[in-house]
Amino acid sequence: MLNHKFGINFVKYAMYLSLILLIAFIALIIGYIVLEGLAQLNLDLLISSNPLIVSTLMLIGIALIVAIPLGIFSAIYMQMYAKQGRIISLIRFSIDSLTGIPSIIYGLFALSFFIYYFGLNRSIFAAGLAMAIVILPVLIKNTEEAIKTIERSQIEASLALGATKYDTVTKVVVPFCLDGIINGVILSIGRIIGETAAIMFVIGTLNGFPTSIFEPSATLATHLYLILQEPTYAQGGIQEAYSLALILLLIVIILNVLVKFVEKYFKKKRGY
Amino acid sequence: MLAKTKKSEKKRLLFESLYRLSVIFSGLILFIIIIFIFASGFPALKEYGFFEMILNKEWSPNATDPQFGLLYMVLATIISTLLSLLIAIPIGVLSAAYLSKMAPKKIKKTIMFFVEILAGIPSVIYGFFILKTLVKIIYDNGKYIEGVSGNSMLAAIAVLALMSLPTIITVSVTSLDAINKSYDEASYALGANTIQTIFKVDLRAARLGIMSAIVLGAGKVIGETMAVMLVSGNAINFPGNLLEPVRTLTSNIATEMAYASGLHQSALYATGIILFILIMILNYILLVVIKRGGTSDA
Numbered sequence: 001m002l003n004h005k006f007g008i009n010f011v012k013y014a015m016y017l018s019l020i021l022l023i024a025f026i027a028l029i030i031g032y033i034v035l036e037g038l039a040q041l042n043l044d045l046l047i048s049s050n051p052l053i054v055s056t057l058m059l060i061g062i063a064l065i066v067a068i069p070l071g072i073f074s075a076i077y078m079q080m081y082a083k084q085g086r087i088i089s090l091i092r093f094s095i096d097s098l099t100g101i102p103s104i105i106y107g108l109f110a111l112s113f114f115i116y117y118f119g120l121n122r123s124i125f126a127a128g129l130a131m132a133i134v135i136l137p138v139l140i141k142n143t144e145e146a147i148k149t150i151e152r153s154q155i156e157a158s159l160a161l162g163a164t165k166y167d168t169v170t171k172v173v174v175p176f177c178l179d180g181i182i183n184g185v186i187l188s189i190g191r192i193i194g195e196t197a198a199i200m201f202v203i204g205t206l207n208g209f210p211t212s213i214f215e216p217s218a219t220l221a222t223h224l225y226l227i228l229q230e231p232t233y234a235q236g237g238i239q240e241a242y243s244l245a246l247i248l249l250l251i252v253i254i255l256n257v258l259v260k261f262v263e264k265y266f267k268k269k270r271g272y
Numbered sequence: 273m274l275a276k277t278k279k280s281e282k283k284r285l286l287f288e289s290l291y292r293l294s295v296i297f298s299g300l301i302l303f304i305i306i307i308f309i310f311a312s313g314f315p316a317l318k319e320y321g322f323f324e325m326i327l328n329k330e331w332s333p334n335a336t337d338p339q340f341g342l343l344y345m346v347l348a349t350i351i352s353t354l355l356s357l358l359i360a361i362p363i364g365v366l367s368a369a370y371l372s373k374m375a376p377k378k379i380k381k382t383i384m385f386f387v388e389i390l391a392g393i394p395s396v397i398y399g400f401f402i403l404k405t406l407v408k409i410i411y412d413n414g415k416y417i418e419g420v421s422g423n424s425m426l427a428a429i430a431v432l433a434l435m436s437l438p439t440i441i442t443v444s445v446t447s448l449d450a451i452n453k454s455y456d457e458a459s460y461a462l463g464a465n466t467i468q469t470i471f472k473v474d475l476r477a478a479r480l481g482i483m484s485a486i487v488l489g490a491g492k493v494i495g496e497t498m499a500v501m502l503v504s505g506n507a508i509n510f511p512g513n514l515l516e517p518v519r520t521l522t523s524n525i526a527t528e529m530a531y532a533s534g535l536h537q538s539a540l541y542a543t544g545i546i547l548f549i550l551i552m553i554l555n556y557i558l559l560v561v562i563k564r565g566g567t568s569d570a
Contacts, residue, residue: 008467018366026386029401073294091299102495104522108544109305112312166284194394197497225396252392
């Protein structure tokens with residue numbers, strides 16, 4: 001087919017058409033949310049989303065406090081200490097599989113594990129623990145990938161100078177991997193902000209301004225979902241939905257820019 | 273001096289055992305999740321039987337003689353996954369080929385930046401977008417037909433196709449970028465043009481990466497919940513009409529969990545188990561594909 005001019009042109013135009021469709025999708029979804037969001041935005045709606053922003057921040061805080069040390073320590077052990085064998089490949093398989101599990105399964109698990117088995121209340125805290133599990137594989141993967149880019153000779157030089165493995169990890173490996181770790185954290189924040197299915201059964205419902213992490217609440221995304229399910233749920237109804245969507249989209253864009261910025265900054269710092 | 277070394281030695285031991293504990297914990301999570309999901313779904317599976325559940329088409333959890341048949345939902349999940357991939361695979365792979373092999377560097381960078389933003393957009397927003405656009409269009413044009421409310425399998429397929437694109441594109445671009453430059457040069461030296469090189473050399477050389485891109489996209493589609501729930505209408509129908517509402521496995525869980533208890537709740541966990549099994553089958557297919565491709569390449 002590709003030996004004739006017709007076939008070549010056909011394929012070429014199919015390619016251009018795909019690209020045009022892709023660009024159209026991108027422009028449509030971003031344009032729609034931004035334009036509609038700006039049209040509906042007003043000060044009252046922004047003020048009414050304050051409790052949601054606070055509880056979303058609390059959720060991010062809890063999930064990161066739990067998951068960052070676990071993720072970084074696990075990555076360090078797997079890359080620097082573990083002898084490659086059966087057990088470590090089983091552990092690696094299980095962590096890799098976590099990435100492919102759908103959010104709703106995490107949601108089911110969080111309900112039976114944190115609420116029914118450990119008897120926690122439906123709260124930001126329970127949702128934070130659930131999110132810590134969801135982002136753990138992201139953090140591990142990013143840290144591991146960063147450790148892999150360190151040249152073997154740098155680690156060996158540190159060991160040859162008489163540093164212990166532990167000193168090498170804290171003084172050579174971790175500082176060198178900082179950009180990978182930071183980007184893992186930024187990606188995780190994006191995931192936490194947008195997640196609904198994994199926490200919808202354990203976060204409870206919004207009940208005024210959140211004063212403690214042990215209260216039920218809602219995040220920007222879970223609240224947006226509730227409004228869309230039942231437009232009379234919130235005062236501003238669908239208007240509020242548009243401004244919440246706009247806020248979420250802006251956060252996603254800012255986080256993506258931040259990732260690029262971190263990559264650039266560290267590249268410059270290393271001088272290549 | 274000696275005291276200080278002792279102290280740092282203690283610190284070293286402490287942290288090294290923390291590293292080990294963390295990795296053990298991380299490795300155990302998957303098994304804890306499996307145990308809890310299966311234990312919670314077991315009562316329903318035991319009462320009704322696994323095959324009875326996936327072959328029965330009736331789901332009426334609140335009836336006096338409750339039925340927990342998932343057949344229509346399993347079919348809706350599989351069919352909407354396949355159809356959405358049918359749309360997303362050509363668009364995704366062809367765009368990836370252009371971006372990796374033909375696009376000027378600046379254009380590639382810009383588009384990939386936006387593709388990454390697409391990947392980060394929460395699923396609720398995708399659902400919102402389709403709800404306010406496609407669902408509305410379907411409703412406006414078809415409201416005189418009985419059963420057409422806008423919320424439909426077509427809307428679900430559209431939202432799923434859209435959501436799988438970023439995964440398919442980024443993974444495909446990465447694997448196309450990784451092809452050894454000498455392949456392309458050899459192809460050009462033999463007189464092939466760009467299109468011939470892309471389709472006869474590059475896409476073949478990168479086929480494992482593209483296969484994984486597709487399977488990863490499929491995994492995302494099967495497990496997607498919130499976006500589908502907002503646009504699919506959630507009524508349990510045989511998925512035979514694109515304009516009629518359907519319910520997928522994921523939305524079955526999310527819709528009913530809020531008020532379910534007892535055996536009904538267990539049946540929702542069993543729905544999760546079946547979803548889990550579908551995803552495991554998919555991962556197994558990926559593994560087989562990679563193994564086969566690997567040996568035939570060598």
